[in-house]
Amino acid sequence: MAGQKIQRQTGVALWRQIADRIRTSINHGDFDETGMVPPETMLALQFGVNRHTIRSALAALAQEGIVRAVQGRGTLIERKERLSFPISKRTRFSQGIGDQVRETRSVLLATGEEAASVELARQLKIRTGAPLVRLETLGQADHRPVSRATSWFPADRFGDIAEIYRITGSITKAFKELGVPDYVRVVTEITATHADESDLADLQLSPGAIVLVAQALNADLDNVPVQYSISRFAADRVRFTVEN
Amino acid sequence: MAGQKIQRQTGVALWRQIADRIRTSINHGDFDETGMVPPETMLALQFGVNRHTIRSALAALAQEGIVRAVQGRGTLIERKERLSFPISKRTRFSQGIGDQVRETRSVLLATGEEAASVELARQLKIRTGAPLVRLETLGQADHRPVSRATSWFPADRFGDIAEIYRITGSITKAFKELGVPDYVRVVTEITATHADESDLADLQLSPGAIVLVAQALNADLDNVPVQYSISRFAADRVRFTVEN
DNA sequence: TTTAAATGTCTATTGATATAGACAACCATA
DNA sequence: TATGGTTGTCTATATCAATAGACATTTAAA
Known part of the structure; x- marks a missing residue:
């Protein structure tokens, strides 16, 4: 998924770029095997950002109703459609x-x-x-x-x-x-x-x-x-x- | 042009939203009469932001080669295309x-x-x-x-x-x-x-x-x-x- | 029941973003 | 040449975005 790098100082916040990319990956079916988004720590590593930045991105997706975070388990995919x-x-x-x-x-x-x-x-x-x-x-x-x-x-x-x-x-x-x-x-x-x-x-x-x-x-x-x-x-x- | 409000705290910086909107207006031919973008102070008033924010937006468009600012005269449209x-x-x-x-x-x-x-x-x-x-x-x-x-x-x-x-x-x-x-x-x-x-x-x-x-x-x-x-x-x- | 792994919450710090104001520099024109 | 309108530059301040680290809480599995 994270083949492309995130861009800094572009006027678009990192958390928003990452949220868009994760949303695309979900719609593309990249996480269909597990039905879950990778752990925050792993995403932070992949995108090269802090875990808190990932959390902001996931919070935005949760706000859209696309994912739902469950403490102790992970972040579940709720909806995908194109x-x-x-x-x-x-x-x-x-x-x-x-x-x-x-x-x-x-x-x-x-x-x-x-x-x-x-x-x-x-x-x-x-x-x-x-x-x-x-x-x-x-x-x-x-x-x-x-x-x-x-x-x-x-x-x-x-x-x-x-x-x-x-x-x-x-x-x-x-x-x-x-x-x-x-x-x-x-x-x-x-x-x-x-x-x-x-x-x-x-x-x-x-x-x-x-x-x-x-x-x-x-x-x-x-x-x-x-x-x-x-x-x-x-x-x-x-x-x-x-x-x- | 500025019919729609710009959004704050969305992860997209105001200067980038404004730059996108001005670029669209240019391509739409809104400023064809003068060949210039409205003065910074007027744009600041229209978008409801500080003049410095407008300047950031225009700087980004200048970087793209779309406009060129001339001190004392105004900001000229260099290129438009769609x-x-x-x-x-x-x-x-x-x-x-x-x-x-x-x-x-x-x-x-x-x-x-x-x-x-x-x-x-x-x-x-x-x-x-x-x-x-x-x-x-x-x-x-x-x-x-x-x-x-x-x-x-x-x-x-x-x-x-x-x-x-x-x-x-x-x-x-x-x-x-x-x-x-x-x-x-x-x-x-x-x-x-x-x-x-x-x-x-x-x-x-x-x-x-x-x-x-x-x-x-x-x-x-x-x-x-x-x-x-x-x-x-x-x-x-x-x-x-x-x-x- | 313990442990590992995951999300949740908090504090602190730095840099980017945005506002505010003042003034300089420049251009066209009256 | 004087003036109004425009862009250019500077300082200061407040808020958002991002990093860093620590620790709590919850879940699933060993």
Whole structure:
């Protein structure tokens, strides 16, 4: 695991770097044999830091619910997960990861109306200032938050989409009700950045965590844009898979 | 710009968080009108920190060559870039970003032979332990490093690929010489993580930076796997675009 | 029941991080 | 050339991060 050295004086505390590395190792399955993290003294030796620094890192992971320390026994792994999230013409939140978890759910956080910005108008191929419906949603897998998304829909076609989504919990079903039987992904842009304050709260992340940002455009079968969305995923919980 | 608050006591120093945010703003074009970063006193006010903290952040960006402070005038933006990197059936390094930069180049860092691990054998659909050629390359755009990649090729078909690549600097050309006129991207997996020590060196990153990791499988026109690669991109320099 | 191994807690010290204030040096321009 | 706005440098102080060591507490196994 500890093949790479820890960096000092980088503005990122050692305990945080180590916590990130241990989290990655856990997700990679490095400790699956024992189901436990190596002893603090051994980790301290491996990373070349003091045991107290290791303890800070493990405390952060315990705070995330990833490990649980038991005095006298060791530090047990409580949870590990990295969902594979396919991106294709028919990308939908629940379908793609449905076989990897027991339950997927989508929760409406907020909704509103707004005028199309220059950028949104360009993407959705409508005039600047045209009315849009904005949906902010939280995607969950087995009751754990995976992504938070903001979506925009042209209000003239989808003025009632918020209400329908609130009831059905599904964009796909809401589209069907509003006369869009099917839709396809036109383009997806993927970037990565540090989690901001809202990410931390909504996705239950630890500060300094990484989020994968996917900006996506969906269109109906006549190739008319119907939805533009910006989704933010906890990077340590998902993996994007692009099938060609 | 400073819509989001910065977080304290997270293990990530304020100056590093602020540096990351300013870098993002620069890349986003927020300061294109003036070509300068706002004055230190104003940034200190916006972020709610001391001016010295802002100076630490700007010093880090100056170290990266992104800004240059001029006493009496202000802090000038030297460089901004975020290349858009298309991912499709015909994903190749140089073609995709060729129209965004003046020059793309690919440099061979190292090469070697190794036996196929279980995972590599599964991906390339060969037997475990079969001989592979490993290529480690550095992708550059306008003389700035963009990605570092490790690729594996079945040695029975592509035993000489390292030598040909060294001469031509192109995987596509090397494949052609070895009887593969064309190839397609089968699948791409995208994750994000913190930069490790090698990333920092090869990609000239600042510590704490983020890398986008793309694991890709290419196959020839008969759908026989020819290349498996793991590429690491500086997250603040690229954006992946998935066209469907 | 003893012992080894693991986590938990405490004190002390050093260096990095962040704040606060003052003033110097430099540039553009009125 | 005088002035306002900007970056550069210095001192001082408080808090966080990291190291170091000692010892307590708990668990599992000898």
